Amino acid sequence: MKKTYLNEFHSAHNGNLVDFSGWEMPINYGSQINEHNEVRANVGVFDVSHMAVFDFLGDNQVEFLRKLLPNDVNKILNDERALYSPLLNENGRILDDLIVYHTGNNNFRIISNCATRQQNKLWFNENAEQFGVEVNFQEDASIIALQGPNSDKILSSLYSIDLKNFHIYQDEEVMIARTGYTGEIGYEIISNQEKGLELWNHFISKDVRPIGLAARDTLRLEAGLNLYGSDMSIDNHPYESNLGWTIDNTDTNRAYIGKESIANETNTKKLIGFYTEERGVLRAGSKVYFPGGEGVVTSGTWSPTFKKNIGFCRVDANYPAQGNALLRDKEINLHFCETNFLKHLK
Amino acid sequence: MAKVPSNLKFLDSHEWARVEDDGTVTVGISDHAQELLGDIVFVELPEVGKEISQSSDIAIVESVKAASDVYSPLTGEVTEINEALNDNPEIINSSPYEDGWFFKIKPQDISEMEKLLDAAAYESSSEG
Numbered sequence: 001m002k003k004t005y006l007n008e009f010h011s012a013h014n015g016n017l018v019d020f021s022g023w024e025m026p027i028n029y030g031s032q033i034n035e036h037n038e039v040r041a042n043v044g045v046f047d048v049s050h051m052a053v054f055d056f057l058g059d060n061q062v063e064f065l066r067k068l069l070p071n072d073v074n075k076i077l078n079d080e081r082a083l084y085s086p087l088l089n090e091n092g093r094i095l096d097d098l099i100v101y102h103t104g105n106n107n108f109r110i111i112s113n114c115a116t117r118q119q120n121k122l123w124f125n126e127n128a129e130q131f132g133v134e135v136n137f138q139e140d141a142s143i144i145a146l147q148g149p150n151s152d153k154i155l156s157s158l159y160s161i162d163l164k165n166f167h168i169y170q171d172e173e174v175m176i177a178r179t180g181y182t183g184e185i186g187y188e189i190i191s192n193q194e195k196g197l198e199l200w201n202h203f204i205s206k207d208v209r210p211i212g213l214a215a216r217d218t219l220r221l222e223a224g225l226n227l228y229g230s231d232m233s234i235d236n237h238p239y240e241s242n243l244g245w246t247i248d249n250t251d252t253n254r255a256y257i258g259k260e261s262i263a264n265e266t267n268t269k270k271l272i273g274f275y276t277e278e279r280g281v282l283r284a285g286s287k288v289y290f291p292g293g294e295g296v297v298t299s300g301t302w303s304p305t306f307k308k309n310i311g312f313c314r315v316d317a318n319y320p321a322q323g324n325a326l327l328r329d330k331e332i333n334l335h336f337c338e339t340n341f342l343k344h345l346k
Numbered sequence: 347m348a349k350v351p352s353n354l355k356f357l358d359s360h361e362w363a364r365v366e367d368d369g370t371v372t373v374g375i376s377d378h379a380q381e382l383l384g385d386i387v388f389v390e391l392p393e394v395g396k397e398i399s400q401s402s403d404i405a406i407v408e409s410v411k412a413a414s415d416v417y418s419p420l421t422g423e424v425t426e427i428n429e430a431l432n433d434n435p436e437i438i439n440s441s442p443y444e445d446g447w448f449f450k451i452k453p454q455d456i457s458e459m460e461k462l463l464d465a466a467a468y469e470s471s472s473e474g
Contacts, residue, residue: 031439032410033385214384218410279388281408302387302410328390328406328413 088258142196147186183223224340
């Protein structure tokens with residue numbers, strides 16, 4: 001199994017290590033609920049170095065990315081900042097989701113998921129060639145996510161950056177971006193492993209708790225953020241994955257991959273949130289029902305913040321406010337809502 | 347992991363049984379089981395008076411991660427359930443062998459205890 005450079009730290013700090021897409025990663029360091037609550041109330045630090053970092057070389061990166069991604073990097077050309085986008089194939093189906101960072105002077109970096117790294121490497125190379133763009137996969141990058149309402153304070157103990165209206169900071173050693181996967185204020189720090197270890201140890205010395213991937217999953221679910229492979233896959237198009245907002249057709253002449261295919265999508269399904277006051281957890285794969293339609297749960301968990309069962313389900317588009325599901329042969333009532341539970345249930 | 351108490355007997359599906367002075371048998375899940383499950387958020391306990399046979403499912407324990415059936419170590423009648431688990435299921439994580447017990451049974455045939463694993467045998471089977 002592959003290991004990140006922080007593997008020894010995880011083992012030595014009570015990390016329960018599991019196989020995560022071929023990487024040995026900490027699922028928790030004892031209690032995923034305590035870790036979740038720590039990020040919501042204070043601050044926590046995640047090792048996400050298993051994710052894939054791609055840098056690009058060449059003069060036509062803008063043109064390349066405007067072809068590659070349905071979201072339009074034109075939005076971030078005037079600033080150094082980040083943009084979320086799905087990655088589509090010619091059929092408009094989702095290959096992955098990613099963050100593209102404008103690192104200045106029309107140079108870009110992409111961070112995408114762990115399990116899709118090989119596929120993306122091939123796909124980027126295949127499509128970059130015609131633009132004379134070189135794809136540099138960063139094999140040994142460190143990615144540390146510092147997340148939570150007190151992450152500003154912790155980051156300020158190292159860097160004197162103005163964090164108001166902050167997007168991206170760069171020096172010779174690090175790129176710091178105001179991105180994350182928790183719904184909290186937070187930062188992702190990309191560097192080499194040596195610098196990563198120094199940063200990680202600094203955060204730990206400031207009593208920032210390490211957070212496992214199980215808490216990362218409940219945090220992102222509460223925040224309404226999709227997980228590739230669960231809430232969307234190669235079988236789905238963006239409109240049925242709550243990602244219509246990432247399809248940017250402002251420039252009608254732009255021909256991005258998958259454009260024609262999704263233009264014809266009759267919009268029959270929606271990815272929405274559900275919650276229930278009843279006991280038990282409705283998990284991925286469970287069916288949901290309502291008069292005139294049905295759906296299937298794509299992610300479901302017990303929410304540590306709201307102390308109830310929440311999740312996402314993909315349903316027929318004419319869904320009402322409430323539905324039902326069978327949980328261990330018992331019918332339970334579901335409330336349908338938007339996927340961002342932090343906004344909806346607060 | 348905490349040491350497995352030597353006065354308990356086990357099913358290999360991680361339930362423990364302890365014979366009390368009044369002849370009832372207290373049932374819970376092992377420290378190893380709670381560790382595998384992670385943070386427990388919900389239990390479904392049987393009703394008092396329910397008749398149950400050895401090794402059949404009688405309760406459900408659910409963590410953030412997964413739901414799991416709990417099997418009865420003995421045949422008998424449920425005489426008491428641990429109501430505290432309904433509001434505070436995390437007790438199972440913090441005290442699997444004491445405060446986190448699930449239910450008590452009046453056993454029909456106490457010799458069924460002999461079919462269960464002793465602490466040492468359970469410990470070596472769960473290490474595998």
